[in-house]
Amino acid sequence: PPATSLIMDYAPPEKRASTLAQYHMGVPLGSLLGLALGGLLFDWVGWRHAFLVVGAPGVLMGVAAMLILREPRSKGGAVLAAQDRGPGYVDTFWALAGIRSYRLFVLATAFQAFVSYGQAPFIAPFFFRLHGAQLADMAASVGLQRAGFLGLALGLAHGIAGLLGVWLGGQLADRIARGDVRHYGTVPSVAALLTIPTFIIAILTRDAGFSLLLLAVPSLFNAMWFGPVHTTQQSVVPKEMRATATAVLLLILNLIGLGLGPLAVGLLSDWLGVAWKLGPGRGVQVALIMASFVALIPAWLFFIARKSIPAELRT
DSSP states (O other): OHHHHHHHHHSOGGGHHHHHHHHHTHHHHHHHHHHHHHHHHHHHHOHHHHHHHHHHHHHHHHHHHHHHOOOOSOHHHHHHHHHOOOSOHHHHHHHHHTOHHHHHHHHHHHHHHHHHHHHHHHHHHHHHHHSHHHHHHHHHHTTOOHHHHHHHHHHHHHHHHHHHHHHHHHHHHHHHTTTOTTHHHHHHHHHHHHHHHHHHHHHHOSOHHHHHHHTHHHHHHHTTTHHHHHHHHHHSSOGGGHHHHHHHHHHHHIIIIIHHHHHHHHHHHHHHHHTSOOHHHHHHHHHHHHHHGGGHHHHHHHHHHGGGHHHHHHO
């Protein structure tokens, strides 16, 4: 949250979405490295040791950040900021809740995360259960095991497409919003809608290799909200509330997206597999497809938020 607020202080207004998008490109880049290395580490050292290997760089980066990073603003500004603490947490929360476009954007991103976070843990089981033989053949052809190959393939497809999507969303929002700031809501709304058919096509494709390739398309659309959403939510709130605004957005996003998404898709997959007798493979496939339709909610919320963006930006 402080980093997002800092970018808003220094980035030119006409380039804020693209600048914030560049900052958030770390998310798909992390997915690329995490999926690719995670699959390979699973094959090389087992899943328990893979967690240890993945966690170690985070500890090192935390220590490096503590020792190297410095406050870029002037000491005087930092002192004034410390003296003028602004409203308390409760007052800030209710003030943010009263800003219509912020409120709708927070809910929209939470349901967008519900889809992406909910589907993510079950993509690998889907391929293992329905495309296991094809995966084994493709992995053997490049000298890898199934988990390593799948992690590498998903990492490249999801990571590269996500990087492009984050960048494209920021550039597109800055460009078309110059004439009408409501388009900061149009870009993520249309992108959310496009994730539905593209994801379903990828999941229903019978060829594993083609399915992996097609999954890059919804990954691209699913990443286009970062720039326009963070630019808008930071622009419609008072300056002294920007860091808290981002913190609240991320809190609700994770509570709904990460807290409920995987649980809901997992329960649905088991229920379809057992109660409807679809089996574990078809059960997870249908659950993934059904979860994709939740993207209609953020698409609608982003779209109706457009109405209040111009007035709240002026305020």
